[in-house]
Amino acid sequence: MEARGLGNPALLAEVAGAPADQAPADQAIEQWTAILGANHVIVDERNRTAAETATFATTQTIPAILRPASRDELQECIRIANRFRVPVYPVSSGKNWGYGSRVPAADANVLIDLSRMNRILDFNEDLAYVTVEPGVTQRQLFAFLQDRQSRLWMDATGSSPECSLIGNVVERGFGHTPYGDHFAHVCGFEVVLPTGARVETGFCRFPDAQAGAVYRWGAGPTLEGLFSQSNLGIVTRMTIWLMPAPEHFEAFFFQCNREEQLAPLIEALRPLRLQGILRSTVHIANDYKVLAGIQQYPWQETKGETPLRPELMAQLRSRLKFGAWSGSGGLYGTRGQVAEAKRALRAALKGKVDRLQFLDDRRLAFASRFAKLYQFMTGWDLSKTLDLARPVYGLMKGVPTEQPLAGAYWRKKSVPPSSMDPDRDGCGLLWYAPIAPMEGRHAEVIAGITHRILLEYGFEPSISMTLITERSVACVISICYDRREPGQDDQAMACYLRLQRELTEQGYYSYRLGIQAMSEMNGSDGYRALVRAMKEAIDPNSVLAPGRYQPT
């Protein structure tokens, strides 16, 4: 193995306190290879370069990629990392697009790819849970449930079927069903600490505990929170709660033609969410977001100019028949409960939206068969709408889809390939995801700032607003571009920084941070000092994902 196989051996050696010519990282590689076999210690340039590539500019190098197959192997890898003071950076499926993909927060981290640890360890139909390892993907769990003809639904995030379930939970991602706040619907973690020691959370730490998979808090301090958005441990097992398929499911879709309808819309939805009439997350997207779901950038209409101006956007809206704001959500329950929720929703949105449509399995099947006739009867161009609605409809029933991922190719000049890989394909994507109280005025302020800044920097102000809990809205703002266009990486990052500054000045902080934005973690001195003290206590050699969600 060549020295360059370790990226920057001099730096690593310095960390280990050894002279540069002894290259302790070389020794680490040797020991890792002895444990994992040469096939699972990847040092070739092509693979390393791929892993060093995100959807925005990064400079971090990855000296090697380790692929342990089990928790024991992982623990051994971590112990070796400690022995030689080589920093390691774990990823589950590594599909953290828009936030850094697989790229470590700091330079010269050895990547630990957990995708081979992909067993479904436990499943209980009656108590409605599944226990998984970090390599288990959305697609895998969905197929598992289908195979068993389970009446349980998972909650899927609208990213890719190949995303890790655990990876998304520990990043506190969200989905579309009543279990949409992912981190609130899990328990019983097994964690490998930065020293290689193993810890279980909740009741799982007790021998033969009966309630380890059904009750989160356990006895004593509750530790799950420490291992989400952190560099304090690697989650190697987690129980994810599933929802029983309801007797009846119905989706709703609504549309507001004017931008200024957003605030009253949020005000109208909040009581329904607070009262449990709407039990799931509700997603609201602006016109730019919807258009990026329908097609790529309209290069012809714009004659190749960017960004897409609001005036042209308005024309496209009326031509393609979508609103300034479009929304969707699911109604879950008995037939009677769903009917009652429909009634309440209709009453609440009356005068607030320009269109409100309901869709269930029967109508979807019917409409798919008779789209033309339906259009004739109702004037609604159903086939196009159905193509758009079907994946969203599926997500509300926990069916993973690849469709939203195509949006990452928005600014590309060729169509998305059949096997999409935004990192490989030079898709530019930066996400900022501020949380706001569920009040119209906040939504309005965030939309306004986003609109102004993104257009100013030459990007389309694409926003979604998810009523993620009973009281809060998660806004996802996408800065979407083509990394192959010269200068765009810098321009996008400048735009991100400006957006972040203006939003945080107004008190809107992101619920999730990209690897380029970890300095946003800091906040007050007290929190910083506390997390730092815990990091030192838990990771004395600072080998685990240095810089990741770590205050400075």
Next chain:
Amino acid sequence: MEARGLGNPALLAEVAGAPADQAPADQAIEQWTAILGANHVIVDERNRTAAETATFATTQTIPAILRPASRDELQECIRIANRFRVPVYPVSSGKNWGYGSRVPAADANVLIDLSRMNRILDFNEDLAYVTVEPGVTQRQLFAFLQDRQSRLWMDATGSSPECSLIGNVVERGFGHTPYGDHFAHVCGFEVVLPTGARVETGFCRFPDAQAGAVYRWGAGPTLEGLFSQSNLGIVTRMTIWLMPAPEHFEAFFFQCNREEQLAPLIEALRPLRLQGILRSTVHIANDYKVLAGIQQYPWQETKGETPLRPELMAQLRSRLKFGAWSGSGGLYGTRGQVAEAKRALRAALKGKVDRLQFLDDRRLAFASRFAKLYQFMTGWDLSKTLDLARPVYGLMKGVPTEQPLAGAYWRKKSVPPSSMDPDRDGCGLLWYAPIAPMEGRHAEVIAGITHRILLEYGFEPSISMTLITERSVACVISICYDRREPGQDDQAMACYLRLQRELTEQGYYSYRLGIQAMSEMNGSDGYRALVRAMKEAIDPNSVLAPGRYQPT
């Protein structure tokens, strides 16, 4: 001030590493007095002895009681404790009956009574939350909401109106509404660390954060769990989410005449809870628990003998018209939703229960006025039932009540005083609260073990089972006795230890631990080592509540 005012000054001095005759704790008392004033540094024997008294035998002494009025004063108290290495033990209202009341887990801790920190700091009717200090009681919040004619309901625990809200949340207590899992419905903690430093959780750590009171997780590691059931910090502020009063509320009460109906009952209720048809906790109590809610021990019928034998219990059941198992829960929603939930509940419980009754405000008012007529019409002795039902009905609407507290006087030979104080009045009470998966077989095993052991040790096997989450049951087993009866303290503790041993051998662990039971915390080595490392990092002088939820 006399030396004995500090309990065991020699021990304290040793802790501080100073010779015994210098009594650093005396110096600490001097400095605390300078900060708080002499009125709020309590060293008189009567008050100390009262604070040293729980509902079971303890030996811990309390050298002094500090009563800070503000967070600043509290921080100063903690800094002084560090200066002189004097351990301190915080209580909010100190009403942790059955788990140790105000008595510290270790000897010679100075008590910090937070009841003067009782401000309601923020309130938002639209977003449905309130932000409180640790001294704010259930009664205070209820009155606050009434005064404002708020349409928000709090969740009350069935202990006492004088209980601290924060105290109950950090102990992870539970209540009766859809917000019954208290720890799941809070966010934005402010915490004073064992060093005196201040930390805020979630978004609250950021300047001017808008979403600090509405979104729990924030960005980066989530820390709330560290400060529940722990000795890692003192929670000095917390946002508690409130539920909007539903359009309609209806309570249900059911009864099973035979013990063996428990398992099928739980099986019938689980799908309703999982499907969100029952959105709140459901409480099921056995005959012994119900009887203790109606009256004190039947000394006459038993001719003074204890325990109350199952044969006599069966006679009392049929005379007083209650079942082997009695249950209650609430239905919340629109009129249509409640009607739909009633239908589903009736269908699910058909053949599983011997009686199922519904009660709403209208029927309660009507029944209260026409109880006799109603009895004539329905054969149901309403007035007695109403007396029992009213407080439970109120709890389901978030109305605190003192009624369940009277149960602590079960074995006393005189009636409960108008101002109840179980510690002062020698009420013996030990609680063990195992969590089980929501399956009939688990409930049956726990009920069986409890029945056998408690009767064997001479106590009544009083059990409640709360469907606390969608998948789990919290069982509360009461060992209730008269501390003034010689030998009963020892007998009760022996019973507790036997019960704990047999239940944990079967894998049923308590969700909450009394001060006498902290060794149950231990579990696996990994968890122990991790919590210990954090304790050392966060509390280097080990001044905060040593031993409390601390693995050994």
